[in-house]
Amino acid sequence: MIVAVALETGGSASAAEWVRNAKPTYPCLIDERHTVAELYGMVNVPNAVWIDEEGRIVRPAEPAGVSDAIRARDPATGQLPEEAKALIERRRNFYYDAIRDWVAKGDASAYALTPEEARGRIGGRSEDDALAAANFRMGVYLHQQGFTKDAQRYFAEATRLRPQGWNYRRQMWNLDPESDAGELFWTTMDALGDRPYIQPIRMENMP
16 A cells, blocks of 8 residues: 655645645645654655555665656756656656565565665664754744744754755745745755765665
């Protein structure tokens, strides 16, 4: 079963339209507190976690078939070169085929990690990660109480403590009525330089 989760503090008022437009054939949940992201170590979207019938994590959070190829866009037009589009499509199809292989073969799939391998990729939660989550939640609370400026300070601290936490950044920008979320996203991404925006999926033969 596929279950999609939208990480959106604005709740259904912000996310429901996107869900309806997608016309999904599977359950779509809205996580206003970003709890799922915290529990499974998701720092960006889209992320996917493979969980078997016993509740075991077969593959921990990883980019769901997307890649840094999106950064090849033309800044003036926002369009991607054809080669970048083709690479994105190949990686997406490869990832979908890997999921189908796992569904069909279970633990015998070449893409299913052993429990030891899965634990090795999950990693631990640092003190800075915990403080970032606490600051993010305080920012959400203050925003909901109408203290927008104070909320932004806590959001900024959350992103400072967990700079790879793009989910925090997106939410901060979307909740700031004075910001242009789209422009801030691309400006911040471009400022990464050689550092990756999306970590590559560690899957054999991935294009």
